[in-house]
Amino acid sequence: MISGRVIGRYWATKRIDTLPQGALLHVRLDDGGHLVALDPLGCGEGEHVLITQGSVAAGYFQTVKAPVDALIIGSLDEQPPSK
Amino acid sequence: MISGRVIGRYWATKRIDTLPQGALLHVRLDDGGHLVALDPLGCGEGEHVLITQGSVAAGYFQTVKAPVDALIIGSLDEQPPSK
Amino acid sequence: MISGRVIGRYWATKRIDTLPQGALLHVRLDDGGHLVALDPLGCGEGEHVLITQGSVAAGYFQTVKAPVDALIIGSLDEQPPSK
Amino acid sequence: MISGRVIGRYWATKRIDTLPQGALLHVRLDDGGHLVALDPLGCGEGEHVLITQGSVAAGYFQTVKAPVDALIIGSLDEQPPSK
């Protein structure tokens, strides 16, 4: 997986029917570059997120045909959990 | 997903039979580099588009065998929707 | 998909059995870098070709097990078709 | 596969339900760049590890839906085995 910070959100009124509902977040990757990732977790701007890519991302959706190749699967804790 | 601007169109008269009909758009990616993406939405030059890649792109087509690894799945709104 | 120019051909006498027959073309990608792509279309040196990658490329072959992750799916027309 | 050194660990309290238990290790790749990989082997900081990516990584988990695209599959021996 790769990590990055949410820096904004996109809207796409004109879209293919099989694109699932959910926020299309604009993420700046920690190693450079950007992605647009589907967010099922309700993340906000500035949040540090974990992203999975490829067919693995599409597998999250019930519809096999979801055309999603980047999915936010977690929000990274800023500090390790206290024991 | 990745985003980019449509900068042109390609034609391929000599092609394999299983390549679906549809425009082969030349896209300049926002992070640099280029892709050729199948466009089911009728996007035009200059449009800011969202692209999904890999087997997820091929899954859009009814034929399982569509040899398409880059698909335009949305046109990004230039402004967020007004509320 | 990505585009590039055919710059040569490779032979591999020592190969795994499931590699399909067909030319292994050496392609210089338009964005830089190189690939070796299986060519079912009979393309020649200097030809501008369109390449699909990943499991989508393997899906072209009848054998599910074809170990091919780069396939030439079209030859790009040097000019748009006249109307 | 690609290789790298474990340099830390991430926690994600807020995560999607289908993300399997297991350490999310922060790996600096030998060629540069970083990944976050699921670790089923109990690797520690500084360990030199081998990582597989994509749907192949997800295939390790019993649940078909595991949203994991980077998995540590081995720890590289610092020296070849003595004969």
Next chain:
Amino acid sequence: MISGRVIGRYWATKRIDTLPQGALLHVRLDDGGHLVALDPLGCGEGEHVLITQGSVAAGYFQTVKAPVDALIIGSLDEQPPSK
């Protein structure tokens, strides 16, 4: 596919059970960068090899679960075959 030269071999005594037997070769790619590829062909150091990546590589193995995303599928002939 991509090409490269074998520059060494890795051993991984600590590994997941589903990693198939076979040499884990260290390959320097012709375009730069490195990979670790499973070698079913018995290639040696200095050999110029062809590598397939992703789920296509895993498909070579009888076990569907083989966590292999890079496979040597051929050794490139230094010269074209004489006719």
